[in-house]
Amino acid sequence: xxxxxxxxALTEVTFYILLSLYTPKHGYAVMQFIExxxxxRLALGAGTLYGALNSLQDKGWIAPCRDSEGRKKEYLITTQxxxxxxxxxxxxxxxxxxxxxxxxxxx
Amino acid sequence: xxxxxxxxxxGLLKAQENWLNKMSEKGYRLIRTGRMLYEFEECKPNQSxxxxxxxxxxxxxxxxxxxxxxxxxxxxxxxxxxxxxxSVGKVRWRxxxxxxxxxxxxxxxxxxELLIIExxxxxxxxxxxxxxxxxxxxxxxxxxxxxMILLMLAIFAVGNRSVVFGIFALISLIPVLVYQTxxxxxxxxxxxxxx
Numbered sequence: 001x002x003x004x005x006x007x008x009a010l011t012e013v014t015f016y017i018l019l020s021l022y023t024p025k026h027g028y029a030v031m032q033f034i035e036x037x038x039x040x041r042l043a044l045g046a047g048t049l050y051g052a053l054n055s056l057q058d059k060g061w062i063a064p065c066r067d068s069e070g071r072k073k074e075y076l077i078t079t080q081x082x083x084x085x086x087x088x089x090x091x092x093x094x095x096x097x098x099x100x101x102x103x104x105x106x107x
Numbered sequence: 108x109x110x111x112x113x114x115x116x117x118g119l120l121k122a123q124e125n126w127l128n129k130m131s132e133k134g135y136r137l138i139r140t141g142r143m144l145y146e147f148e149e150c151k152p153n154q155s156x157x158x159x160x161x162x163x164x165x166x167x168x169x170x171x172x173x174x175x176x177x178x179x180x181x182x183x184x185x186x187x188x189x190x191x192x193x194s195v196g197k198v199r200w201r202x203x204x205x206x207x208x209x210x211x212x213x214x215x216x217x218x219x220e221l222l223i224i225e226x227x228x229x230x231x232x233x234x235x236x237x238x239x240x241x242x243x244x245x246x247x248x249x250x251x252x253x254x255m256i257l258l259m260l261a262i263f264a265v266g267n268r269s270v271v272f273g274i275f276a277l278i279s280l281i282p283v284l285v286y287q288t289x290x291x292x293x294x295x296x297x298x299x300x301x302x
Contacts, residue, residue, distance in 0.1 A: 002240070011301050012301055013238060013301065013302075026179055027176055027179055027180050028179065028180045028181055031180070042302070043231065043237065044237055044238075045234045045235045045236050045237035045238075045241075046176070046177060046180050046182070046224075046235050047160065047235035047236045047241065047245065048235070048236050048237045048238045048241040048302075050173060050176050051241050051244070052238075052241075072179045073175075073176070073179060
């Protein structure tokens with residue numbers, strides 16, 4: 001599975017990483033964020049997380065920064081990354097609205 | 108009281124990983140590695156879990172960055188050699204490395220082809236690669252060195268009409284097939300599943 005730039009559909013890993021980085025975080029905090037939010041359903045391996053962070057950095061969706069002590073490497077979402085995440089939210093909302101109309105939602 | 112063991116696992120990464128985890132079950136944790144040396148200290152049984160990762164395809168900076176990333180994750184990381192080379196000032200070309208081949212020397216990644224990563228046991232399984240796409244890429248980095256060895260031996264065997272090289276070539280075909288199976292399996296799974 002890969003991120004589809006045209007339709008804007010993101011993989012779950014990508015979307016969660018982007019969401020986690022609205023505040024600066026280092027690798028371990030990103031991993032914890034995702035595990036907590038998904039109740040442990042999505043547990044990322046450190047090697048997979050490393051690859052994902054690097055490819056998002058290459059795309060310019062996130063950028064590295066130093067933490068206050070300047071020791072651990074932290075990441076933060078970029079303006080471009082935010083645009084991508086917001087577009088995906090709009091797309092998902094549309095999808096949910098249409099699905100609810102057909103399947104019948106709880107709302 | 109530290110305990111020293113001498114072992115050589117070569118390319119059998121899983122065997123090395125299993126042995127380290129067995130030692131952990133018995134109440135030993137790794138404190139130092141040498142060419143064939145594994146030094147342990149006593150601790151509570153099952154206190155840590157181990158993964159062995161191949162990084163021979165990476166550049167010096169790439170390997171260091173990967174190493175530091177794991178340390179920042181709160182893991183303890185050891186460098187380890189994959190082969191037994193008594194060498195100083197070694198320079199070797201690795202055509203199978205990332206970006207179409209790299210030169211490895213003693214100052215870069217030569218004799219530092221592996222990382223041993225130790226995590227405090229939290230009861231959850233310890234896996235470094237979880238998504239199918241990422242697993243496919245990792246198995247590729249494991250397959251490529253063997254593929255090169257296989258090709259070289261096959262050329263020697265045919266060129267010299269040598270049975271000995273032919274047998275070695277057949278032996279090196281085994282890891283190529285093992286990793287290739289994993290690559291294809293994960294590539295297939297990646298079409299429909301993310302992890």
